[in-house]
Every structure is written in C-alpha cells, then in structure tokens.
Amino acid sequence: MQVPGLRRLFRWRHLRTALQIPLLIVSVAMILDGLLGPPLAPKNLASTLSWVHFRGALVLVLLCAGNFFCLACPFMLVRNMARRFFRPRLNWPQKLRNKWLSVGLFALILFCYEEFSLWSSPWWTAWLIVGYFLAVLVVDGVFKHASFCKFVCPIGQFNFVASTISPLEVKVRDLEVCDDCGTKDCIRGRRAAGPELMVIQRGCELALFQPLKVGNMDCTFCLDCVHACPHDNIGILSRLPASELMVDPRRSGIGRFSQRKDLAALAIVFSFGALLNAFGMVSPVYALESWLAGILHVNSKAPVLGVVFAMFLVVEPAVLLGMAAWSTQTWGGSRRALVPLAVRYTYGLVPLGFGMWLAHYSFHFLTGLYTVVPVTQSAFARLGWTVFGSPRWTWLGIPMRFVQPLEIGFLALGLVGSLLVIYQLADGDCAESPLRAFVPWAAVSVVLWIAAMWMMFQPMDMRGTFLAG
C-alpha cells in the first residue's frame, strides 16, 4: 500500500463492495445457467467458470498476492445486506470454536466433487453455489461476527492455509503507534455517540487483534481493520512467502500453531487432499477403484471412494507423519512428544501441497483460458442477445506443451518451499542437530513430491461413470 494509486484504492471504504457486486452478478448468472442452460459442462457458465476459471484464478492470485478472493467474496455481500434486516443474536458455540467442522466440510466437498462428478454437472454446481449462499445466510444470520468465514467456509479454510504462502499480508506498520492507541478500533470497531451506539466502522470480525496478529491465517483481507484504524497504521505489506510457517508465536485469535491439532488436520487435508484431488483425474485411479470394488463386493462408488479418501487423508498421513515424528524423536533428539512433534512439522508440508494445487488448477485454467468467451457468447445468444457474435467453440487456451513446464516449476517450488520451512522448524526444535530432525520430514516431502510428479505424467482420464470401461 505504499504505491500511491493502490494506497488510495485500498483505503476506499467501498472497495470491497465494488469488487463483490460484479462477482455477485456473475454468481447469479452461473446459478441461472447451471439450472436452465445446457447440461453439457463445457457449454455451461456454471461448470466452466467454477471448475476452470475460478479455481485457477484463485490459486494464482494467492501465489502472487494474497487472499483477495475472500476480500471480493459475493457471499459476504448478501450476508451484509441480510444483516440490515436480521440481527444475529448468538455467539458461535464455544465447543465449535475450532477448525474441526471446516476440516470435515473441506473433505466433504472433495468427496462430493468425486462422488457426484461435479465437474461434469452444471446443475449440481449451481446447487452447490445456491447451498453456499443459504449456508452463509443461516450461519451468519444466527451467529454474530464472521462465524461462517472463521469456522465453517471450506473455500475460506483453503484460502487461509494457502495464503500462508502469499507474499502480501495485512499488518501493522509501526507497533509503537499501537502501544499508544487507547481505543483499539482495529478490533473493537467504532460506534457513533448516542444511546443507540450505531456501528460506524466494524472492527475485525475474525477476532484478529492487529498488534498481535501474525500471518494470514484466518485473515479474509476484508480491510475492516484498515478502515477502522484512526492512525492509518495498518496496511497490506509485503513479506517473505511462507515465513509465518517457520515461527510459532502466540497469534491473536488463533494461539500457537504447534498447539492447534485442528489446524494441523486442516494442513493435512490441504496437502494430502491436493494429491487426492489430482489422483481422481488420472487413469490409475480407475484400476484402483475396480480392484477395491472387487475386494469390497460393491457396485456403487460411495464406499469405494470412502476407502480411497480414508487411505489418502487418514492412513497415509498417519503412517508418513507418524514415522517421521518417531524418527525425529529418536534420531533427531527432539524433546517434544510424538503428537505435538507431528503437529509442529505438519505445517512444513503446506508449500508442497500448495504447489500441487497450483500445478493442477493452473493447468485447467491456462489450457482452458479462452473457453469463457464462447460460453459467455452462447449464454447471451440463448437470451437472444447476439451482440457478442456466434460462439467460437474452437477457442481454448494455452497449448499443453507450454503449460507442463509451468506445472513442473510449481511442484519444484513447492518442494523447495517445504524443505526450507522444515529446516527452519528443525533448527528451532533441535538446535544441536537440526539436520537429524530435518531429514525424516524432508524425506516425507520428497516422497510426496515424487508421487505428485508421477501423477502429473499420467494420462488424464476424467470419468463420471463408476466402473465404466
């Protein structure tokens, strides 16, 4: 925010609304086209924009900037409008003030994506978007603050974890100014004088007190704190990507990463889920599904998929992380207990997981980049508006031969990032022999990287029909 034009832009109170309105219009168009438009996914706005453009743009913006998609979230615009009529009265339940619910929902979304072949169904995609709007209205209509963002939203949790790699962060410029601040508007907000105490400016709804905030976890880039601060002491500042994963201070609104098993579980689903999501699109998965169906004597997809998910998200992490933690404890000489050790080092896998998501989603985004044009032309033509011409269905994207080196680069970047973070964690944990603590976790990273590289070179094979062919 030191760039003059950008500083003014981000200090503009209505920036968020200005970004949310076009995305809301696009969301409504996607819902309508998904429910009423052509059932073939490549011809429909809902499926094309969701599974090609939104996912790809999301990861690229997270890589290059930060969590700006949460800033522009259209669900929050609808929620804010609804809160003019319905005031939430309850606080989010204490027992649910963790990430376990959102971890489960994140895994559920990945499961439903495979089970219902969401990529091939504009209708189900539209209903997913509608369901999201309803969930936001229900949760934030009943519970105060940004309960949906912090404790429920699966996309938000993905963004939070991925933005730990982002180069930008909302943070305080000068901590000494905060020391002298008596009002703490960044978290309390500001109210008008008078008996009704009308809110003029919200403080942080995710309970992140800026002077003690570290990193991007749980930050939606809503910029409420920027607008609330009376000293103009908060901004979007640059930082070393993934640096927040290397340290373990007590973070406002979060606590210590090493003491949050739920956050570690989220990081596991994020990292191992990246491999799982990509594995679901390559040929060997169908051989695995056929084999499992034969062993289980089932004909339906759900139990087979359940076993695959359990293997990838529970068994595999338990084995790999358990072995690495045990090795670090016995050979590395770490004084931590096994589970806290595993929790601490799990965050080191986040860069590699992000590299996998980047490689996967950017592939679809870049190779199908221009498909938004004929799909939009077709949607307008169905309404009788031919101003954009007849759909150019031959428009596709960047050829695969240019995109594949980029995928390899993203995976390599992810591996290097993970190795760097793990080494910093090992250095902090076992200062006498950091290499001994580093090696087991580096080995896990390399194994996962090899698996990701192998997957990248498998033929893509997207089938919605179970046991077909």
Added chain:
Amino acid sequence: MIRWFQRAARSCSFVRFKRHIRNDFRRGIRRVRRNRMLAEFACAAMFFASGCRKPVAPQPGVAIEYWISPQPHRVGPAIVYVNLLDAAGDPIAGAHVDFEADMSHPGMAPAFGGLREAAPGRYQGSLEFTMPGDWVVLIHATLPGGRKLERDISVPGVTAN
C-alpha cells in the same frame, strides 16, 4: 372539544405507553408478516429452481441411428456412423451433418468434423478421441428444407491405448 380531548389524551403518558405497546405490536405483526413472506418466497424460489430444467426438444419425426466404432472406445481415431430416417423409416438423403466432440470436463480441447453421405441416408465421418475419459458427441444435422436437429451421444469410458 373532541379534538382537545384527543390532544390531551395523546399527551397523557399512559396513553403514550399504550401507543408504544400498540406500535410495537404492529411492528411485531409486520415483522412476523415480513418473515412469513420471506420464508414463503424462499420456499417458492426453491421449488421453482428445483424443477427448473431446460425443456427437452420434442421429437421432430426424424429418427437418428448412430454408432461409433471401434468398440470398446479407445483413444485415437474413430468412425462415427449416423443414419437419418424419416417417420416412415425411409432414409433421408442430402442432409448436411457435422459433429462436435467434447469431454465431460470443461476446458478440454473439443474435436470438430463433418460427416459425408456414404449411402442415401447414411453418413459417416472420422473423429479423434484425444484423451481417455467421458466424451459427448454432438451431432448437428441440417435436413433438406432447412430443418435442424441435434442429438447428444454419450461416449463414457474412452480408454487409453
């Protein structure tokens, strides 16, 4: 006199209190009515949306028979055969037929091509399945006389060679 009495009554605090209660009650009723209307609107919208589908085009009195060879379907070249028959079962000659092949996943490269008339009413053309997975072949036919019709052919489970 009556107006004076009304003014005096309005200024009485008890009457004011009753008016507040009445206003709150009215606001409450309005709130309940508003909530009920919103709920009814939401239910109606959901019922409407759940039934919303693009209407299926009625059968135009033309039968389309098709098959794709080789079977089982594999990555690589394939031949599409289409027979166009009228309501009496006679072949329809002189139609212009082409196809578009898409994968079920958006953003994948489609294949385009035309079918030539190998015999009266029998059309064939070659297409290339570039990737394993689920495909959909869209047949676009323009009959003599200008009538257009389309047919989607689902080709699931194209396997790698």
